[in-house]
Amino acid sequence: MKGFGFYKSKKYLQRVLSSIMLSMVIVLLASSFANTYLLENSVKRIQEDSNLKILTQMQYNFSYMNEIITHLSYFVFKDNLLIPLMYDESLPKMDLIRSYQRMSSILESSSFLHSMVVYNYSQNEIYGTTSNFLLDGGVTKKKISDWLLDPSVSHETSRLIPVSLDREDGEIDAFAFVVTNSLKPFTRNESAIILYIKSDWVFDSLKKMNDTGSRSQGDILMSDQGGRLYSSRKLDEYASKSTQERIHSYIEAHKLATSEPSGFVIGNFEHQKSMITYMADPIPNWTILYVQSYDKLMAVVTQTRTKSLIVSGAMLLIAIGISLWLSYKLYHPIEDMLQRIRFQHPREGNTRQTEDDELHAMSEEYSKLSHTLHEISSEHIVNKYYIRKFMTDGQMFSHHDMISLIKKHRLNIAYPAEILVCVLRLDHFQSYASHTALPLKKMHSFAITNIAQEMMSQLHPCETVEVWGDHVVLIVSLNETGVTDSYQEIRPVLQDIQNTIEAFYGLSLSCGISDRISQLTQLSAGYTQAYQNSLYSVIFGYKSIISSEQVQVNNANKRVSIPETIERKLAESLKKGMMTEAGVELEKAFSLFATYHYHDIQRAVTNLAWVIQYTVAEIMENRVTKMSFNVDYIHHIPQEKETLEEMYVSLLALCTQICDGQKPSNVERNDMILETVKELIHQKFADFNLSQQSIASTVKLSSAYLGRLFKDSYQCTITEYMNEVRLQHAQFLLENGDHAVLDIMEKCGYTNPSYFFRLFKGKFGSTPKEYRMKKSIS
Template sequence: MNILRMYRSKKYLRRLVLSFSVLVLMLLVVFSGTLYFNAEKIILTMQREANTKVLSQIKFNMTYLNDVIQRLAMSLYYDNDIIPLMTASEDSDIFDTLTKRSRIDKFADYTPFIHSIMIYNAKTDRFIWGGDPAVQERDAPIYGALRALFKGTGPLPKLQMVPMSLSGDRSRADVFSIFKYDAFEYRQGESVFVLNIRPQWLFDNMKVMNQLAWQENENVFILADDGRILSSDPVAPPMDEAFKKAMLTHVHRQPAADTGSFNYSLGSKPKIVNYLNTGINGWTLISIQSYETLVSKADSLKTTSIVLTAVFLLLALLATLGISHRLYRPLGKLVSFVRQDSDDEAGPKPPDGDELSYMTGIYQETRNRLLLARSEQLTSRHIVRSYSIRTIITDGAALTRKDLIELIQAQKLRMDAEGPYLLCVMKLDEPDGASGREDDPDRRLLRFAIANIAQELLARTYAIETVELKHDHVAALIGMPDASAAALDRIRQEIAGIQAIIATMYRATFSAALSDGIPEYRLLHGHYAACLQQLRYTLAFGRQAVITPSMIRDNLSSAEAALPPELEKKLIESMKSNQDEGFEKTLDTIFAFIASLNYEYMVYMVLHVLIVMRQAIKEINASRIVSLPGERGDINRKIMDCATLADMKLMLLDVYRGMNESKRSPEEERSEILVDAIKDIIVQNHADANLGLQMIADMMKLSPDYIGRLFKKQAGLSVAEYINDARLRQAVHYLEHGDYTINDLIERIGFGTRSNFFRLFKNKYGTTPKEYRIKRNLLE
């Protein structure tokens, strides 16, 4: 019980024991199974080879016997005693015939494998025989079978062994008959020499050869092409038709192959069938052997394998226990040590008692505590470090040199207290000009990426510290021993490379402001304020700009606050004359002027240009029949939201292009007004039966032909067609919302005749007015 309790409480030890045991068991089973199956395969292969050798020897004996018998038959056929018997007539000397017959009889008796000799005389239609007494009776069944062959229409084999029965049972092969005649093919009325061979000699030879085999076959017999089985004991071989069919199928399937084998079940017992083509009369030698008999040899090997496997398994289990305990001993000591010194918070023992899971829990809990403590330490250190850098940049004038040195040493800052420095302030560009939320996670990630990439790349050459500041700014304090123009240009190129990396990796852009060389730390706060001022000029220089003090020096000194009058005049004239190229060139000149102004006047000046454009559109509308449409959307707000002057210029170009798209020629506008007036006259006077082109022309004081052509061109249909269409629409309205009779309705809409109204209504709506009203009422 103590052993079971120990294994129940130590799950990992149980796994070790089970794993080793299962592994050993699998190896033993695989090796034993492989040995058994390979042994069985080898035994079957050896037996097939032995059977093939036996059948080949029998085939050789049969071929030799067949050759001897053929030579003997030829010799007897041409014997001087045989020829007269085959050609003698009725009046032949009877004594001479008996003498010759006696010689034949003695020859057959003295030759052990000859059963009998028969001579068929076609002239007398009689048989002369000699040999075994079974053929000495005239009414013996064999004579009837021979006459049937001689007088039949089928071919008579020549010098081939033909199985014949002495009892009339065609399934038996009591003798093998060899026929010899003169013609190439037998013809009725021709005499035949018949030599009957005892089959027992052949079958005994087959039996003796089978007994000499490595494993004796159950049956060896001959299968003819017609499915007959030739054997000394016809009961022993399988006689079912299924076997014959299977055997013939295998033989005929591979006619080029002389030998082969296959498995076949006779009853409920599997058999191995080997066959060999003898090349004699289409005969095939068949041997049948029990599959179980062969496999029994492998079964003994299997029994031995099972016993050995069981013994080795028992020994392996004992060895596994020892090995598992030795492997578990260090882990067990470690688990016991941890359990003694661990508390509940360090990781409770898992309910399944798995020692490794328990140790993993202890390790993870301890690791998490260490990581948390380290993270808190790093966070606190990063906060203090960032605060120190921000203090140096924004309030360095309040620090003494001693305080600065202590701060650098305490926080291990990469900067020299003696200077000189270069300050770079970076800010994310806004896609649409609107300021993003500073606490947005994506923006925090981008600021972090900018600070880290700048720190990584610039630290290869310079002493640098980066820090995130308020209002989405990232500052880089760079130690610059050499503050020459060439060194500042290299820094600018480095910043441009960082911008390209951020644009490629994060699909975002930022602008940067670089200060001049700063000789000492007390001047940092002033240059920081100047960098913030420089960043505002991203409006003029565009996104992803790197702005230096020299680039905005003219802007800061500019006091202009008004647009030159000649530029305003050119802008208005290009709009009125519809000169697209002139307008764009003038707008480019205006925005180049705006880009040179102080930042405080830039947006105001763009709005002033918009006011000038509105005034030009107002003057254009004063001389037009149809006024140009107003601006789409709040243009003022959109301009204020633009991040750069280039975006603002595109906005003003859109206003101009929208004005041009809506412009039409005075002729088109006049035609549109006339057509709208004609439509209004038709709608107001549709009930007047006299309403027509002439009436409308009189009312408008214009030519009917001119009005007709103009209306047809603008509306796509004639005035009369439009009048009918307006009256039909009014008719539908009355049918749906009034109770007027058809006659009243015709009078109200101005149709002159009832038939004309019905015809036009049906052409347009596919039904009569009455049917239309009934259908609408049913639907409602």
């Protein structure tokens, strides 16, 4: 009861418990019904496949029977001894006797024949062979005649038709097979032979299949076109006409819906649900049926469903126990939190209980804490606002105002202690700004600000604030005035801050330190000085810590450009391709840049880039081939690189490419000459006057030099190459035209037939005529 009271008093716990229990109940029930549904479908599919296999075997047996009967009917109808019996108007006694003897021999040779009847239209007479037909005073003859010649009934030919010959109750005891001279339905205006097949022979397959298993497995039946059912034994449950019509309607509807000759349907008749598997036309106009009780068939499924519900019930009881345990485990942290809240903020006895559940109490406490945090956050924003104002617009405040604001907002700035301003600036800021998402930038800013303040506050009072997004400012209050080694004291702390930020966030920070400030109103000037010092990381490199003493020479330097002698010598070295001299001049230039003021460094490097570009442009004007690098990239170097070392390396690599391009171009010149010679030969091979001397005259070179150059490059003479081109063209004309051989010789630039024939045979192994004849044959 105590446990029940605990759960009853916890509204949120009740919701958790009920949700878990309901989910488990739904899952278990759904799983149980899904399993039984899948099992039922699986049993139906398996049963259908099994039934269709049985019916397929029976279809094969019936088809074989029908084929035997059809062959026999064809043989009988063409029998010369029976033809007179069918067609003669007057039949001699000997012919009649021979015909009867023939019918008797046919009956004796065919064990499945019950009897045989011949109808003679000319005589309007029926002849039969059985003893009943001959000795019962015409009763059997009249029955056959009434059935056969009934004008209201149309008998299909070459089809098994159920009839009753000997039985008086109307049940079939034979199948009639009518054979005429045409395939149209039989009429009394034509002669015919009627073969009566024993019903046992047709139903033998049904009987064997029905007798192989118990009655609970189902019944195998046959159905004619009208839906009447037949079996090897009398089955009262299928005897009524309404039952037969209902089964027939089920099958016809399924055939119409599926357009398949076989399948299975489930229906109700005689107050029983049954599964009917059917296969149409094993014998023309007949259908085989396999009827099974659905309840007996699904007995295993019903048992399985019952067992599944029992198991689900047991599992449900287990699930309730698990739900109680799991809900308490999930609720336990909430209970602990509630106890802590009540311990910290005990409610008064007269306080009105307004909460809906346990979470409402925490919601109230959260609202109070949120309000408190909002007040703290607002105060923090105001503090950072005034710190930024002190640094950027310090002239707006008097000394007295600044002291009042520091006291009012409890800023961690000591006075009258001396102050140092440190600026931590992000290296590679352009790349960082373009590739970093805004939420990550805010997180980095928050981390740098807090880590820097926490680490520096261990040594000196410190305030930090982010400015412009690319740097963080530290206002460090020195503990003692007159300390001369304050830079050396805080430098290790700044290095630790840099290493920590790089280790955790992969960010590199350069630091600038201002001079010591004794007046609060000088904070703005100290910030400007520290920021300017941080920019000199272009000289000292990434993660440098720079004070005013280190850049004193740079700030005092008034030079804004490099001497003209360095520019001139650098240009001359590049034009001559002398990389060593160009590297020396480039190193001199960057040595001077390291002494410039920050604002002049960028300008000087840009001017040097222009000098290199002008030199490259001048070189390219006098070259035949273009250089393989992009000249416009030179201007991006001062903007993309943030340190002098990176700029120097990039420009040095560029100068190396320029000097490599200035190497002697004899190889290029020779290649151009040889390509020109080959082009001339391909264009003018039909010219009789084309020769090595004429080509040398065209390219303005001596014949001997040109011949030696060509032979060294291609291991053949110009004349040999010329003959090669001419003979290839001659080969093409022989294969693709009907020109005379002498015309082809002239078109290829030859004037001497014997010379042309000798060259052609030397290359192709046959004369031009033989070559053409061989190609035309092949």
